[in-house]
Amino acid sequence: MSVSGLPLYAAPQPDGAIDERKFVVALARGLELLRAFRPGETLLGNRDFVERTGLPKATVNRLAYTLTVLGYLRFDESLGKYALDAGVLSIGFTMLSGTDILELARPHLRAFAREVGAAVSLGCRDGLDMVYLETIRSETALTLGLASGSRLSMLTSSMGRAYLAVLPLDTRTALMAELEKAAGEDGPALVAATRREIETFGKEGCCYSFRDWHDDVNAVAVPFREPRERRWLVLSCSGPASSMGPDLFRQRVAPLLKALARRLGETV
The missing domain is CATH 1.10.10.10 (Winged helix-like DNA-binding domain superfamily/Winged helix DNA-binding domain)
Structure with a gap:
């Protein structure tokens, strides 16, 4: 009033x-x-x-x-x-400094999952893996779901590839050498595939994983820098490869996921 x-x-x-x-x-x-x-x-x-x-x-x-x-x-x-939306956070961040990024992100993740009809996740790096902090699935999502705390390889997941893409070149080179060694005989091929996706990131602002992590899972991921702690987090969306093909991810899912990343933090 x-x-x-x-x-x-x-x-x-x-x-x-x-x-x-x-x-x-x-x-x-x-x-x-x-x-x-x-x-x-x-x-x-x-x-x-x-x-x-x-x-x-x-x-x-x-x-x-x-x-x-x-x-x-x-x-x-x-x-x-x-x-x-996240614009409110950007102008009053000092007052809201105690707000957990998950608390901020959950309503957006729910809306995204409902709109796309798939699973959307938020993750971060832990050692040589990516760890899921949160996953929200739509009611119709048939994706092989991973719960909070699940770990994924950086070299096969879109989430890991997106994280690697935003690292400084020297840091990324050293980390990929560790990842290649840890992957054993599959290391060279996985590193080559990851490098191709890093090139894709330079063109499209996201990384994909089409049947690389699982035979029937396609995914796309976008990194963003969290406002408070300034660390890189990654959003990913995954769906069944049998019904959500590469074209759908490139033309519809990726643009929506990039828009969501911009709401939650700073993007490349």
Whole structure:
């Protein structure tokens, strides 16, 4: 709610008054929409915004659209509601420094899995492997699923290849030498395949694994740098190769996954 266009939560001024000549009402109204979310709430609809801000429905529609374009809100088409997006984190990160990246990512992972109809995972490096921090599957996903804590080879998984792709050249060269040695007689072929995917990353901003990790699993992965700890994390999406072929991953899944990575952190 607001009085004379000024929000009730406006910060007190030294002289007890707000200079309306300098006050941007449109900006204040947009922030009112973001403040409409209460602790524990993840989704709000236009009716919720209208009731909580007192703004006209047409104004709410325009503001919500603008905030979505700018990355402060995310619209879930299946539910017809909005969720806070990562742009909110970027402008208030000091206050939210205690927020776990998994807590931030889960609503996005759920929405992505539902939209694509596959499994989406978030992982990080641990030694010579990639470890799954979280995996969310759609209700229709038939993918061979891996739970949190599962480990994957860097050389056969799209997640591992994407992680290697963003490392400094000298660091990557040394790590790949270790990986090749650990892989034994399969090492040279796996390293060669990984290098091809690193070249793909330079062109497309993602890495693929088509039946490399499992005979009936295709996957794509995109790395991003986590805002708080500045470490590289990787998003991956996997699906059954029998129904989700390479073209589907390149043309539909990869662009959506890259957009999700940009919401959660800094990308290449």
